[in-house]
Amino acid sequence: MxxxxxxxxxxxxxxxxxxxxxxxxxxxxxxxxxxxxxxxxxxxxxxxxxxxxxxxxxxxxxxxxxxxxxxxxxxxxxxxxxxxxxxxxxxxxxxxxxxxxxxxxxxxxxxxxxxxxxxxxxPPEAVVVQPLACVIYAVERMGDVAGRRVAVLGQGPIGVLFSHVLAARGARVVGVDRVDRSAAAPGFGFDFVHASCDRWVESLAPADRPDVVVESIGHQVGTLACAIEAAAPGGLVYYFGVPDDMVYPVPMHTLFRKDLTLRAGTTKDRPRVLRAAQDYLREHPAIxxxxxxxxxxxxxxxxxxxxxxxxxxxxxxxxxxxx
Missing domain, CATH: 3.90.180.10 (Medium-chain alcohol dehydrogenases, catalytic domain)
Structure with missing residues (x-):
């Protein structure tokens, strides 16, 4: 073959x-x-x-x-x-x-x-079911996001799916990326910030800190620290994807003082979430x-x-x- x-x-x-x-x-x-x-x-x-x-x-x-x-x-x-x-x-x-x-x-x-x-x-459309299933599973683990401020770091192929699913569940979503994703923002339901994560974090006022931060960039360790720094006290940081490194340095003092929750994990219950992704694409075919x-x-x-x-x-x- x-x-x-x-x-x-x-x-x-x-x-x-x-x-x-x-x-x-x-x-x-x-x-x-x-x-x-x-x-x-x-x-x-x-x-x-x-x-x-x-x-x-x-x-x-x-x-x-x-x-x-x-x-x-x-x-x-x-x-x-x-x-x-x-x-x-x-x-x-x-x-x-x-x-x-x-x-x-x-x-x-x-x-x-x-x-x-x-x-x-x-088939080229149906293959989207797999990454969407991963996103749906992760969002389920975040609990009720309706009305919450959510930041998605990285608005590439996974990030825009997170933004869409979170917005569909009633979250107020801001997406941050070094690449200009402004054209995608209206269709995927997020307010776009064209910036690196560290500069975006530096610009945040206390009242603007998100309740949930999704780190969907991966492939280096620095943006996890940015996500922890950005989150509002009592918030959730969700690290999505397969880590490239065995050990990630975490600003533990900030995590502790803010009383944050850090979550990560692989996608389980795969047949169920794959079917959920098929249903989601029936409801939102325009994406x-x-x-x-x-x-x-x-x-x-x-x-x-x-x-x-x-x-x-x-x-x-x-x-x-x-x-």
Whole structure:
């Protein structure tokens, strides 16, 4: 089968490798023919050559080089074979490729991290269900946000989904980003601040401090400290995403004196939140056109990742689609 493989930092090669065998599936596994995938921020460290640490996505041990088809876990695919009771051959499924190996014709994943596609959307649209499910799960863990001031640090592909879901639940949302996201603000329901996080924090008056701060930038440690500094006393700081570093320095004195709560965590109860994301897109179909800004053929995967690695105004989700 065809696949892409990282052969150097930020450098893919096209390779031909043996296809996974249906007979080799373990109980609960599903073999997918990939129809579309989307690039997540958590793919970027591996793409750029970082070592995957304990707690990352997929099943690779610490320090292992990226495997064939890596790194991509947001996937829509047709079921070729299944040892999961919820999926039969011919069904289209959406969710997680747990091996992060979806830049390929075929990949194997767990059926418990998928749901059947409802057929309303094209594969490049349906793949949005996976990141939206992660956001919905995180927002559920924040409790009732109606009427609360919420700041979302980072208004890239994940940040704008947080803003939309939080605004739909009645929060007053401000989004902060170094990249000019002003064009996205009206459609995703946030007031935009074009600034670095540290300069935005310095500008905050006490009455403007948010009750909830979502750190959706990741990939360095400094913005977590900004989120803690920004939060109002008694507030919540939610660190979203897979951490790149094993240890993050936290301004513990500020966390203590402000009586803050710091939360993080992976997405659980995946079938339920995937279905919730499908329902959300039925209710808010207009966000899809604004959200998926780039569709690139799988054969040009290098171009797709180069785009995703360089955030810019007017660019949100980059999706790759099979021929």
């Amino acid at each position: 065809w696949a892409a493989q990282l052969v150097a930092p930020s450098t893919f090669a096209h390779v031909s490798v043996p296809a996974p065998l249906a007979a080799a599936l373990a109980p609960g596994e599903v073999l997918l023919r990939v129809r579309a995938g989307a690039i997540c921020g958590s793919d970027m460290p591996l793409f750029k050559g970082a070592i995957q640490r304990q707690g990352g996505l997929g099943n690779h041990p610490d320090g292992a080089p990226p495997g064939v088809g890596c790194p991509m876990h947001e996937v829509v695919g047709e079921v070729v074979a299944s040892r999961h009771p919820g999926f039969a051959p011919g069904v289209t499924a959406v969710g997680w490729a747990l091996g992060q190996d979806a830049i390929a014709e075929l990949c194997v994943t767990e059926g418990d991290s998928l749901v059947p596609d409802d057929g309303r959307l094209t 899809l056109d604004a959200y998926v800004t780039h569709r690139v053929p799988m054969s040009r995967v290098q171009e797709a990742y180069d785009l995703a690695a360089a955030p810019r105004a007017g660019q949100l989700k980059v999706v790759v689609e099979a021929a």
